[in-house]
Amino acid sequence: MSSAGAALRIAIASKDHIRADGRTQRVIEKLDLSLAAGEAGAVVGPSGCGKSTLLRIVAGLDHAYDGKVEAPAQGRLGMVFQEPRLLPWRSVIDNLRIAAPHAAPQALYALLDELDLADHAGHFPGELSLGLARRAALARALAVEPELLLLDEPLVSLDTALARDLRDKIAALIDERRVTTLIVTHDLQEAIRLADRIFLLSPRPARVIATLEVETPRRAMNDAAAQALEQQARAMLARRRPAGSRSIASD
Numbered sequence: 051m052s053s054a055g056a057a058l059r060i061a062i063a064s065k066d067h068i069r070a071d072g073r074t075q076r077v078i079e080k081l082d083l084s085l086a087a088g089e090a091g092a093v094v095g096p097s098g099c100g101k102s103t104l105l106r107i108v109a110g111l112d113h114a115y116d117g118k119v120e121a122p123a124q125g126r127l128g129m130v131f132q133e134p135r136l137l138p139w140r141s142v143i144d145n146l147r148i149a150a151p152h153a154a155p156q157a158l159y160a161l162l163d164e165l166d167l168a169d170h171a172g173h174f175p176g177e178l179s180l181g182l183a184r185r186a187a188l189a190r191a192l193a194v195e196p197e198l199l200l201l202d203e204p205l206v207s208l209d210t211a212l213a214r215d216l217r218d219k220i221a222a223l224i225d226e227r228r229v230t231t232l233i234v235t236h237d238l239q240e241a242i243r244l245a246d247r248i249f250l251l252s253p254r255p256a257r258v259i260a261t262l263e264v265e266t267p268r269r270a271m272n273d274a275a276a277q278a279l280e281q282q283a284r285a286m287l288a289r290r291r292p293a294g295s296r297s298i299a300s301d
């Protein structure tokens with residue numbers, strides 16, 4: 051896709067963090083990527099390479115960087131942080147209501163139903179398992195009917211069966227809603243199952259070292275096709291990475 055007409059266009063020349071010892075650490079350098087409206091992109095990179103930092107910049111939570119991010123004009127943003135950040139003193143349904151005060155109550159209950167949370171509407175975040183809290187955070191992000199959805203490691207720390215279940219739910223929601231989505235993950239298989247386009251990042255400072263198009267529709271993706279794509283991605287990475295450096299998802 052050319053970046054003209056893109057719904058999301060990211061061009062970060064540099065982003066530095068100040069470390070606790072006062073030294074500057076370059077976290078992102080020359081990172082460019084764009085997504086068309088309705089497209090789902092996944093950013094895949096090793097732990098600590100700068101993925102959450104990138105997402106916070108795209109969300110407009112961090113302005114201290116050199117570059118430019120163009121998101122949908124006046125677009126509503128839905129974000130799920132790496133740790134589900136629900137309001138602890140509000141029930142699940144109230145967390146949704148506060149995020150989306152103008153949404154029809156039946157729309158919010160339908161969303162909870164879609165994420166198998168109907169029985170937990172009255173529960174407080176402290177009463178939820180991590181898997182339930184993730185789903186509640188996702189429901190809250192979708193409640194605002196976002197034009198841009200940002201997901202930071204939506205499946206991390208869930209056991210395999212739960213992760214697979216939530217992954218399939220997210221895939222169905224993305225397909226159904228056609229919302230422009232950027233997912234951050236260190237897991238290539240997760241990216242292959244969720245995204246239309248995968249941006250492979252270098253170790254810190256993060257930049258895009260390869261882009262992989264996922265041509266198989268999400269619904270039609272099977273294990274064999276996913277494994278073939280994973281091999282393709284690993285071959286692309288091997289060609290671009292200097293010998294001896296760390297590989298994705300091995301850390």
Ligand SMILES: Nc1ncnc2c1ncn2[C@@H]1O[C@H](COP(=O)(O)OP(=O)(O)OP(=O)(O)O)[C@@H](O)[C@H]1O
Pocket residue numbers: 067068069070077095096097098099100101102103104132236254
């Ligand atoms: N607010 C901050 N101040 C200083 N350093 C930070 C800050 N946030 C992140 N860092 C550092 O920047 C680097 C990138 O962090 P970031 O959280 O973006 O990585 P990540 O790719 O999301 O990692 P993970 O896969 O573990 O979630 C790390 O070295 C981290 O310690």
Ligand SMILES: [Mg+2]
Pocket residue numbers: 101102103132202203
């Ligand atoms: Mg992170």
